Amino acid sequence: MARPTLASLAAELGVSRQTISNVINSPDRVKPATLERVRAAIEAAGYRPSAAARQLRTRRSMNLGMRLMPATDGINGSILDRFLHALTESAQDAGYRLTLFCADSHEDEVLQYGELLNVAGIDAFILTSSSRNDVRTKWLQDNGTPFAVFGRPWETAPGDDAARHPWVDIDGAAGTAEAVTMLTAQGHTHIAFLGWQDGGPVGEDRQAGWERAMRALGAGQDISRLRASAPDTISGGISGGRELIARGATAIVCASDSLAIGAAESLRELRPELFSPGQPAGPGVRAAVVGFDDTPVAAALGLSSVAQPVEDAARHIVRLLTFELADRAGGSSAPEQHLLLAPHVVERVPLPLAPPR
Amino acid sequence: MARPTLASLAAELGVSRQTISNVINSPDRVKPATLERVRAAIEAAGYRPSAAARQLRTRRSMNLGMRLMPATDGINGSILDRFLHALTESAQDAGYRLTLFCADSHEDEVLQYGELLNVAGIDAFILTSSSRNDVRTKWLQDNGTPFAVFGRPWETAPGDDAARHPWVDIDGAAGTAEAVTMLTAQGHTHIAFLGWQDGGPVGEDRQAGWERAMRALGAGQDISRLRASAPDTISGGISGGRELIARGATAIVCASDSLAIGAAESLRELRPELFSPGQPAGPGVRAAVVGFDDTPVAAALGLSSVAQPVEDAARHIVRLLTFELADRAGGSSAPEQHLLLAPHVVERVPLPLAPPR
Structure with a gap:
């Protein structure tokens, strides 16, 4: 019936x-x-x-919209899945639901905004994977649609319009700089950086943190020698790692966990003595490789990695949007419109090791 | 304005x-x-x-609702994240969006259905993690709300009402049985099963497949000796693996990749000779451990694992719901209301190995 x-x-x-x-x-x-x-x-x-x-x-559907990025190899994509879980929980706490949609590109995402606003009745959008001259933020600003971005506006000109929208990001450069500090404390002096071939602004940011830390250590002259890039895969990490070890690196900071898994394999292959259990303390006793994102794979392999506080980022995104959607009402003070959160390095002892009995 | x-x-x-x-x-x-x-x-x-x-x-919001299960350790939860990606894409192809919500339990999920139907205007629900005497399916059936379940109704009585709703599941028992066959082909004869301490119907199903295959091999008398259970963690896998190796197991089929990672570690520890590269072919040349879910962690570690066709499951769920929501119109034939999909074993060579040059 x-x-x-x-x-x-x-x-x-x-x-x-x-x-x-x-x-x-x-x-x-x-x-x-x-x-x-x-x-x-x-x-x-x-x-x-x-x-x-x-x-x-x-006039409110209590629905926030977010494009679900395509599934990846499952290593690097897991950070956005963690963000999604945290965002759904934070949104629910604030009385909102999260509605997902798919798009092939930022341009395609823009093409769908109209229907999402008119048909699905979305109140506001959450954007991920921000890029330089992001077409999405321009459209949403022109349309007067509330939104917040997980990711900085990567504009070069200060005072640019795009930079005025609310965003939350994580300070990648601070993470790679902290990784250099940790490796220095282990006794390493030849610390390399393995980045993405097509790094974009996020990759450049991570490399910049390593460079800054190297200069602070007085190792500025090593920067061009100890820097390499590779496709963002485990095999990319193996070949990039070999290249850097051949140039004298004893430790490698990586732009991702995929690269770090490969780089650790190349160290295992070329410097197997670093991996023997029971070896005396000193440089190389640890894996001497640091990844990025602290993925489950890094945890399972015992790889050190830079952990991003994505749960904090998700909570702040919801704070920004609920404030905006409440028409800035109630006299409550506005949440920080631009927030850069600090990551931290999770230090681990690598596999294979005899596990504790 | x-x-x-x-x-x-x-x-x-x-x-x-x-x-x-x-x-x-x-x-x-x-x-x-x-x-x-x-x-x-x-x-x-x-x-x-x-x-x-x-x-x-x-009278249609074109919104399907699904509870997002809490984030887990990132190993076993990744299968539901893959399902979510596939479901969002399939729903979008059919003109629907996916709206996510959170709940603390099946009972709490039921408490939210009313608001989701009345306020968020959800057209139909997708349920995951089905259980015995699932309170959710009963509520939805009584309320006349369209829904489909990723997971079998685990009822014992045939002809039970609950079994009449649409569902899609993956035949876990077929997966563990195939794992036994693969290990037998490698020369193993003492093949153990490591399951979950609180297995529930899904864990029992996976164990049943191993038992069936063991009986088919004429190894029925080994079943009680070569079976153990542990908490679903890597350290649970290490202790469970040690126990089974001590009882004579040379290979272990596991209910999850978390357990398999730990079981592989225990083999590495107690039977290190199985892991030397360049060893002649024969029993144990491979890791002799098979996990379940084919997670990114298993892939990165080189662990064999049972792969679930969750993308096929997601597509069929959307087919079931769109048929139901179209009021069974257009004379098109109904999709299969109860579909059990076959998984397959992904066979891998374990790390650490010298990678190909």
Whole structure:
């Protein structure tokens, strides 16, 4: 049986749809006799006031929209899945749901915004994977749609319009700099950086942190020699690692865990003595490789890695959007519009090791 | 500036809200002069017919709802994240979005259904992690809400009502049985099973496949000796693996990749000769451990694992729901209401190995 609708119920009772809407949303406007009659009919018919009726009243669907990025090899993509979990939980705590959609590119994402706003009734968007001259932020700003970005606007010109929207990001450079500090404390002096071939601004940021730390150590002259790039895969990490070890590196900071898994393999292959259990303390006693994102794979392999506080980022994104959607009301103070969170290095002892008995 | 609403626009133009709705949705019911006047005003005001107005007309929000299970250690949870990606893409291809929510338990999930149907306007639900006497399926059936489950109804009584709803699952027992076959082909005869301490029906199913294959090999008398269980963690796998190796196992089929990572470590520790590169072919040349779910961690470690076709499952779930939501219309034939998909074993050579040059 078809569900009763506002229209079918109105026809049956001989009242207007507005009357039924008033019974549900503004009962004080309805005469007591009518109120009672319509309420009884609503109950008898099992009519369910639709989200639509509520939306007409509140103008809010309580739905935040986010594009789900394509599944990856499962190593580097896991950070965005963690972000998604944290975002869904934070949104729910604030009374919002998260609606997902797919797109092939930033341009395709923009093409879908209109339908998402008009048909799916999205209140605001969360953007990930920000890029230079991001077409998405421009469209949303022009359209007056509330949104917040997980990722900095990677603009070069200060004061650029794009930089004025709310964003949260994690300070990748601070993470790679901390990795250099940790390796220095282990006794390493020839610390290399293995980045992405097509790094983009995120990769450049991670490399910049390593460079800054190397200069601070007085190793500025080693920078061009101890820097390499590779495709973002385990085999990319193996070949990049070999290259850097051949140039004298004893430790490698990597732009991702995929690269770090490969780089650790190349160290295992070319410097197997670094991996013997029971070896005396000193340079190389640890794996001497640091990855990025602290993925489950890094944890399982015992690889050190830079951990991003994505849960904090998700919570702040929800704070930004709920403030905006509440029309900046209630006199509460605005959350920080641009927030750069600090990551930290998780230091691990690599496999294979005899596990504790 | 506040967005113009149906009400503000109606007041400004001196027409009813129904007239504006008709201009948008049923222009043939509106007098041409009025049509033109309202259309011009809509354009000038930048009024956006809300999703609400469309929903009142179509009675469909085109939103499917799914509870996002809590993030886990990132090893075993990754299978549900893969399912989520595939489901979002399949839903989008069919014109639907996926709306996520959180719940603490199946009971809490049920408590949220009402609000999700009434406020968020969800058309249908996708359930994961089915359990025995699942309270969720009973509620949804009683309420007449369309839904489909990723997971079998684990009922013992055949013909039970719960078994009548649509579901898709993956035949775990077939996967562990195939793992035994693969290890037998490698020359193993003492093949153990390491399961979950609190296995539930999914764990029991995986164990049943191993038992069936062992009996088929004439090794039925080994079953009680070569079976152990442990908490679903890497350290659980290490201790469970040690126990089984001490009882004579040379190969271990595991209920998860977490357990398999640990079991492989225990083999590495107690039977290091199995891991030397260049060893002649024969029993144990491979890691002799098979995990479950084919996670990124298993791939990175070179662990064999049972791969679940979750993308196929997601596509079929969308097929089931879109057929149901289209009111079984168009004379198209119904998709299979209960579908059990076959997994397959991905065979790998374990790390550490000298990678190919």
